[in-house]
Amino acid sequence: MSDLINEFNDYREKMNEVILSKNNLVMKRLWNLDTNTYEDGALDKKTKEMLGLVASMVLRCDDCIKYHLGKCRELNVTTEQLYEIFAVANIVGGTIVIPHTRRAAEYWEALLNEKN
Template sequence: MYDMKKLANLEKMNTAAEPGMKAFWAFNDAAFADGALNRLTKELIALGVAMTTQCPYCIELHTKAAREAGATDAQLSEAALVAAAIRAGGAITHATHMFGA
C-alpha cells in the first residue's frame, strides 16, 4: 500500500477538488513558513507528529525537509524519542481511566 509514487495522484485531487486543495496547500505553506518558529523546528515537530500517527509518507517527506533545513542525526533521533515518549505517555495516562469503571 505504501508507495511514494502514489503521491503523484495528488494532482488528480488538486484538479478534482480544486478549491479545497488550493486552500489546503495555502494553509500548509503558511503553517511551515518561518515565523515564531523556524523551518527546522517546524519540520522536527512535523516529524514527531508523523511518527506518532505512523504515516510513512509524512515520515519520509518531513525527514527529507528537516535534513534540508539542517537537521542533524542527533536532532532527528531526539525528535523520535520525544514522539515515543508522548505516545507512551498517552497510553499511561489513558490507563488511569481503567480504575473508574
C-alpha cells in the same frame, strides 16, 4: 536516488497533481494552509518541520513521516537531532510508535546515502 525515496516522491507528486487538477477549492486551500504553516514565523522552518515529524510519528502516518524526514534533511537536521526527535515521539506516542521509528530510521539512512 534510492528506490525507496524515488518511489515515495514520484507517487506523492503524481497523486498531488491528480488531486489538485480537480480544482476543488477546499483541497487547494488545505494544501496552501499546510504550505504556509511551515514557513518561517515566530518559529523557524527547521523547528516547525521537527514538530511536524514528531506529530506525524505520534499519529503514525508513514507518508507524513517520510515527507517531514525529507524536509528535515533539506534543512540540515543532524542525525543526532533526529534521534532526539524520535525519542520525543516515542515518549509521547508510546511503544506503538516503534515500528514507525524503524521505518523512519530506514528512510533517513536512504536520505543520508543519497546526499553522499
